[in-house]
Amino acid sequence: MKVDVKGHTTVIKNTAEGVAAFCEKVTHEHVQFAQQNLIIDLTHVTATLADVKLFSALSKVHRKGKKSFVLVALGLDYNAVPAQLHVVPSLQEAHDIIEMEEIERDLGF
Template sequence: MIVEKTELATIFKIEKLSIDDFYSDFSKKYANFKNENIIIDFSKLKRVDIENILVFLPIVKEWRNNGMSFVIVLNEIETDILPDEMNVVPTLVEAKDIVEMENIERDLGF
């Protein structure tokens, strides 16, 4: 797992792990990033099952309840079959755009 901190968000990139292994590793560490926007970049993966992404739903809900953004980058999945609470986009640029928009909405009190 590669972790990159920016002013906007902390970006987690998967290396050679499976999503299950990544989730296991991430779930042990994510509490250290509670006050940060999170982007998980799975854009290099092929053939990802929706079940693999849905394991992140409890964390996504927790982040949204804490007033932070949580976005997953995944270019090979139909996003309309995912729950509305999950932000899944095909590129890292779009993920950053979503975090910026959500930051603006929070600043304006939406």
């Protein structure tokens, strides 16, 4: 697991583990990242829709804290992803979503 903090955003990259083990590890260490917007980078593994859904509970908990939670995964049918998860194909799109959500929060939405 590689962690990269830039400003109000933390990018956590899965470097070696399976997606389920990685999700469990991030969930266990979530307290460290609770005050940051989170980007979970799964581009170095082949993630399935079922793998992405493993992050649903963590996403819900994190967003309750008024922080963004975005997954980056390649090769998925993004229309099949549950609406409560933000899944995009690139890190740039993840940063763009976080920026838009911060603007919405600043405006009171």
